[in-house]
Structures are given as C-alpha cells and as structure tokens.
Amino acid sequence: MTLSREAIVEQLKEIAGPQQVVTDEAELRRSSHDRFRKYADIHGVYTMPIPAAVVKLQNTQQVSDILAFMNRHQINGVPRTGASATEGGLETAAPNSVVLDGSGMNQILKIDIENMQVTAQCGVTLEVLENQLRAQGYTTGHSPQSKPLAQMGGLVATRSIGQFSTLYGAIEDMVVGLEAVFPNGDITRIKNVPRRAAGPDIRHVIIGNEGALCYITEVTVKIFKYQPENNRFYGYLLDSMKTGFSILREVMVDGYRPSIARLYDPEDANQHFSHFSNNKCVLIFMAEGSAGISEANGKGIEAIVAQHSECQQVDSKLIQTWFENLNWGPEKVQAERDFIKRTGNMGFTTEVSGDWSTINAIYENVLKRIRNEFPHAKDITMLGGHSSHSYINGTNMYFVYDYNVVDCRPEEEMAKYHVPLNGMIVEETLKLGGSMVHHHGIGKHRVQWAKQEHGSAWPILQALKTAFDPNGIMNKGTIFPQE
Ligand SMILES: Cc1cc2nc3c(=O)[nH]c(=O)nc-3n(C[C@H](O)[C@H](O)[C@H](O)COP(=O)(O)OP(=O)(O)OC[C@H]3O[C@@H](n4cnc5c(N)ncnc54)[C@H](O)[C@@H]3O)c2cc1C
Incomplete structure (x- = not known):
C-alpha cells in the first residue's frame, strides 16, 4: 500500500529516531536537485518533486532497516553523501522520495x-x-x-x-x-x-x-x-590539439607514468593560464613518486616533447602555481553562485572519452556542431575543453561551455541551454564510438542515451537492476531510464 507523506515521516522517525529525520521545507527543497540545476537553485526555483524527508543515517544496520522499510512500501530513495553531484543523480524524481544522507557516517x-x-x-x-x-x-x-x-x-x-x-x-x-x-x-x-x-x-x-x-x-x-618533494612540473605551448593528442599518446605508449597529463585548447587555456597561454593550447605534465621514478618519467616526457618543434616550454613554476590551486571547496562554490547571480553568466561541463583514432574528431565535431547548430550560439561566451585523463588506448575530453542566460526564466534555463549543449556533445561522441560519460556518472540527464551507450551489453546492466532492485526504489531515473 502506498504510504502518505506523513506516514513515511512517522515511520522513518520510529526507525531512525526523530532527530535523524529532517522535514524542514527549505532543506527539503534544496535536497531535490544537484548542481545540474544550479541556475534555478541560485534563483530559489525548485521544480522537482519535493522529498518527504532527509534521513541522517548513523550506521549500517540502520541503513538496512530503512531500505527494507522503503522497499516494502515502494518509496523512492536517493542516496547522498558529499552532494557535489553534477548530473542530476541527486534529483528526487518521484513524489515523496526519501534522501538517504550518509554524511554523518564519517569515521x-x-x-x-x-x-x-x-x-x-x-x-x-x-x-x-x-x-x-x-x-x-x-x-x-x-x-x-x-x-x-x-x-x-x-x-x-x-x-x-x-x-x-x-x-x-x-x-x-x-x-x-x-x-x-x-x-x-x-x-x-x-x-x-x-x-x-x-x-x-x-x-x-x-x-x-x-x-x-x-x-x-x-x-x-x-x-x-606520499613524496611531494620529488614532484616535477612541465608546461608547453603549442598550436594544435592534434599535436597535443599525439604527444599524450606517445607518452602513454612509451610507458611513462606522469601523475598529471593534460592538454587544454586555447579557449579553456585562457580560463586558467591567460597570463601566459597567448591563445595557444597548453600541455601539462607532472611526474611524481620515488626520486628515480619521478626523474625518469620527467626526462622521458621532455625527450618526447622535444621531438615536436611546435612545442614551446614555459617556466615550470607557472604549472606548479596552477597545481597548488586546483581544488574546489565550499568557498569557491559560493563565489561561483554569487558570480552567476550578479552576471547571469555561467558554465557547465560534459566529459566524454574516445580512443586515439577518434578523440580529435570528437573534439572538432562537437565544437563545429555547437557553433553551427546551437540556436543560441550568440549567448555562448566560452566553448572549449581539455583532456585530463589518458590511457594507453585513448583519452578523455572534458568539454567546458559558458553562456549568458538571456531572456529566460530560471526554470527554463536548462531546456534552452544546458540540455541541448550536453546532448550535442553526447551525440557527437556516440556517433564516433566513444563513451558519452567519462567520470561524472550518467545521472538523470544522460539517461536517454544509456541503452545506446551500452548497445548489446545493455541487458547485462538491466539484469542487475532487475535482480537487486526489483521494486525500482533506488534513485529512480538514474542510469536506468524510467519506462
Ligand atoms: C567543483 C567540482 C569539481 C568536481 N571535480 C570532479 C573530478 O575531478 N572528478 C570526478 O570524478 N568528479 C568530479 N566532480 C563530481 C563529483 O564531485 C563526483 O561525482 C563525486 O564522486 C561525488 O561525490 P559526493 O560524495 O559528493 O556524492 P553525491 O553528490 O552525494 O552523490 C553522487 C551520486 O552518487 C550516489 N551516492 C552518493 N552516496 C552514495 C552511497 N553511499 N551509496 C550509493 N550511492 C551513493 C548519489 O545518489 C548520486 O547519484 C566535481 C564536482 C564539483 C562540484
């Protein structure tokens, strides 16, 4: 039998204790989404079903008791820990969902x-x-x-x-x-x-x-x-992404293991390295580990890059400074919110992967399609990306796009900008046989392509859902499309 919102809250309080069950309206609204809907959130507009409660979980047995209860009554549960998701994984897609907050299980x-x-x-x-x-x-x-x-x-x-x-x-x-x-x-x-x-x-x-x-x-x-004393940094300017991808490939194929191997296109480089990038691509490496390994990796990489006359080395201190300011904590999140509210300009990313034969074409096709086909291309203020994770057989491409939100209400932003831009990147990647998602997860906004992503292997994934979550109570609409 379907339980009412009030009955769900009552029973959760019985299982977890009243202090662990949050029903504050503002908190519930904020818990109905993640950063995919950050523009609407910044403007205080919430269009997803508001969850019945957020439960602050305390231990594994309690998680078990709560899930068993939710399974019996077919209540949708949305697991959450750090809440930094970017792809809609935290959206409460069904009415009266329960957000399962594990951030208190922090030992x-x-x-x-x-x-x-x-x-x-x-x-x-x-x-x-x-x-x-x-x-x-x-x-x-x-x-x-x-x-x-x-x-x-x-x-x-x-x-x-x-x-x-x-x-x-x-x-x-x-x-x-x-x-x-x-x-x-x-x-x-x-x-x-x-x-x-x-x-x-x-x-x-x-x-x-x-x-x-x-x-x-x-x-x-x-x-x-942990041996940071052996870190070595290398940075280069170059004209084309194609050359950059070739260098990344050579480094990987020759067996070097830098911890960082990154290639930025000119627009993205301008976001991070405008003080020296000079409208060029930027290629970065960092070698680390035991002294001998770090030195060998560094020397090998330098030798490979030296064979490409297009590359011009920059002072390694510039790369070290970038390295020392890499991470995003709550203060940067807040600064971004303030900026978006003040300017109406904001950015999103979509990360994909492809093998060495196709990655440059994926990169070029995505940029060409967005510039030619996106109906609001004039509102885009930045379009580019970088490769940041390389393998022996290919690499990823992290597309970055910023735009001014023009003539639309907060709840319309996604449909006008974010969703079609994300879609074009996914489609161009799938056309060339790449993966539509390199590391953020499918969430709820790439789910329409999940079957296409997996092709004939999809039944393997579907069988897991059928076997482990036959009542479909776990994060409805995530990974598995709602039929
Ligand atoms: C500024 C910024 C930078 C980022 N950089 C990176 C990056 O460099 N690399 C990268 O991979 N990602 C990055 N991300 C994305 C995000 O941080 C990662 O996806 C991260 O792994 C999410 O962890 P979380 O604890 O915040 O999870 P949440 O946001 O709480 O949840 C993420 C997903 O996991 C599920 N989930 C959460 N906890 C559990 C659990 N205990 N059991 C089962 N499912 C659970 C949720 O339902 C949701 O679908 C970035 C995000 C931001 C905002």
Whole structure:
C-alpha cells in the first residue's frame, strides 16, 4: 500500500529516531536537485518533486532497516553523501522520495600501513582522509577537483577520477573491498584481498551504481607513499590539439607514468593560464613518486616533447602555481553562485572519452556542431575543453561551455541551454564510438542515451537492476531510464 507523506515521516522517525529525520521545507527543497540545476537553485526555483524527508543515517544496520522499510512500501530513495553531484543523480524524481544522507557516517575505521589500505565509512570527506594520511606520509592518490566536498560513498558510487589518474588510476583501480546494503535490507561485505579469480569481479556491481542498485556504507582503498618533494612540473605551448593528442599518446605508449597529463585548447587555456597561454593550447605534465621514478618519467616526457618543434616550454613554476590551486571547496562554490547571480553568466561541463583514432574528431565535431547548430550560439561566451585523463588506448575530453542566460526564466534555463549543449556533445561522441560519460556518472540527464551507450551489453546492466532492485526504489531515473 502506498504510504502518505506523513506516514513515511512517522515511520522513518520510529526507525531512525526523530532527530535523524529532517522535514524542514527549505532543506527539503534544496535536497531535490544537484548542481545540474544550479541556475534555478541560485534563483530559489525548485521544480522537482519535493522529498518527504532527509534521513541522517548513523550506521549500517540502520541503513538496512530503512531500505527494507522503503522497499516494502515502494518509496523512492536517493542516496547522498558529499552532494557535489553534477548530473542530476541527486534529483528526487518521484513524489515523496526519501534522501538517504550518509554524511554523518564519517569515521575513518582503519589505516592499515602493513597492507597499504585504508577503510572509511561512506561519509568521510576525501580531503579529511587525505590530510590524515599525508600527515603519516601516505596518500590515496585520489584527487578529484571536488576533494574538499566529495565523500567516499559518492566517490565510489560515481566511478570518480582524480587529477593524478595517469599514475594512480581512477577509483575503480583503488577500491579493494566494500560494504553495501541492498534494497531488501541485505548487508554485503566484499572482502579485502590483493586479487582473486573467483568469478566475475563483483566489486563492479557496486562501484559506479550511482545509488541505483545499493547503498555503499564502507569502502577500503589502497594507499601509496606520499613524496611531494620529488614532484616535477612541465608546461608547453603549442598550436594544435592534434599535436597535443599525439604527444599524450606517445607518452602513454612509451610507458611513462606522469601523475598529471593534460592538454587544454586555447579557449579553456585562457580560463586558467591567460597570463601566459597567448591563445595557444597548453600541455601539462607532472611526474611524481620515488626520486628515480619521478626523474625518469620527467626526462622521458621532455625527450618526447622535444621531438615536436611546435612545442614551446614555459617556466615550470607557472604549472606548479596552477597545481597548488586546483581544488574546489565550499568557498569557491559560493563565489561561483554569487558570480552567476550578479552576471547571469555561467558554465557547465560534459566529459566524454574516445580512443586515439577518434578523440580529435570528437573534439572538432562537437565544437563545429555547437557553433553551427546551437540556436543560441550568440549567448555562448566560452566553448572549449581539455583532456585530463589518458590511457594507453585513448583519452578523455572534458568539454567546458559558458553562456549568458538571456531572456529566460530560471526554470527554463536548462531546456534552452544546458540540455541541448550536453546532448550535442553526447551525440557527437556516440556517433564516433566513444563513451558519452567519462567520470561524472550518467545521472538523470544522460539517461536517454544509456541503452545506446551500452548497445548489446545493455541487458547485462538491466539484469542487475532487475535482480537487486526489483521494486525500482533506488534513485529512480538514474542510469536506468524510467519506462
Ligand atoms: C567543483 C567540482 C569539481 C568536481 N571535480 C570532479 C573530478 O575531478 N572528478 C570526478 O570524478 N568528479 C568530479 N566532480 C563530481 C563529483 O564531485 C563526483 O561525482 C563525486 O564522486 C561525488 O561525490 P559526493 O560524495 O559528493 O556524492 P553525491 O553528490 O552525494 O552523490 C553522487 C551520486 O552518487 C550516489 N551516492 C552518493 N552516496 C552514495 C552511497 N553511499 N551509496 C550509493 N550511492 C551513493 C548519489 O545518489 C548520486 O547519484 C566535481 C564536482 C564539483 C562540484
């Protein structure tokens, strides 16, 4: 039987305790969306169904009890930790949803130096964990720009990636084991072992599930030695993205492992390096690790770049300064909100990936299509992007677009600007066989292309939803289109 809003709140209070159940109207409105709708939010306009409650979770057993209750009554649940999502993953798509807030489950449970791994609850902010580790000479190697905001549960749930990924990998390369709760209340623990061949890797049912299959309560990730004294920085100016992609490929194919390998196009470079980029592309590397490894990586990269006469080296201090101001905490989020409110100008990003044969064409086709076909192209104030995560077989492209919001109400902004721009990037990428989403997750605004993204492999993903969330109570409309 469908429960009323009041009955849902009452029962949640019984299970979790009254203090843990938030029903403040303003808080509920803010909890109905994420940064995909930041323009409307800044103007105080909320168009998604307002959730019945936000529950402040305290422990795994409580998560299990609450999910079992919600499953019995088919109540939509939206898992949340750091709330830095950008793709609609936090939108409460169904009426009377319950936001499951794990940010209070914030204990670092074990730093295991002998086995080089750390176990943390889902609500541990990455920066807090990282600072504790660094104080002892270790690091997770994970450094998304949202490090001060994002928490372990969300980082794993979105398949996040950090700025040092070329050396340390993305979150899926770091997760050793986890604990999660499925909608029927079952608690599952995937044990921590260095590797095993005991069937398919079941960690991947949980990593990247975006709250659409289960609730992640605990995560164990690898740690590494932290040796910032050996960091080396390299920066170059060059004329074409094509040359830049070729250099990135050579670095990867020759087996070098810089922690940072980035290529900015001129417009994006102007956003970060206007004091020296001179309307050119900017190519950046950072080498780190033990002294010998860092030196070998640095020398190898310099030798590769030296073969391309188009590249002009810049002072490495310029790159180091950029490196020291990478991350986005609450103060930058607030400054961005103030700027948008004052100017009506704002930016979004869409990140995709492609192999080396197609990435330059994806880049060029996207820019051409937006300039030629987007009906409000005259409102765009910046259009470009960068590659920031490279692999032996290809790289990502992080498209960045800023525009003035002209002649439209806050609730119309998405349909006029963000959605069509995002759509053109996705479509051009899929046409050339790339992936429409490199690291932010599908959320709710790329879900219409989810089946196309996976093609004949889609039934594998669909079977997981059917098996683990047969009542469809986990984050409706995320990853899996609502039929
Ligand atoms: C300024 C800025 C910079 C960013 N930079 C990066 C970057 O460099 N790299 C990158 O990968 N991303 C980046 N992001 C995106 C975002 O930070 C990541 O997706 C991050 O992993 C989200 O973590 P969170 O704790 O904030 O999760 P939330 O925003 O709380 O949730 C994200 C998604 O995960 C689900 N979820 C959350 N917690 C759980 C849980 N315990 N169990 C199951 N599902 C859960 C939610 O339902 C939602 O779908 C950036 C975002 C911002 C705002």
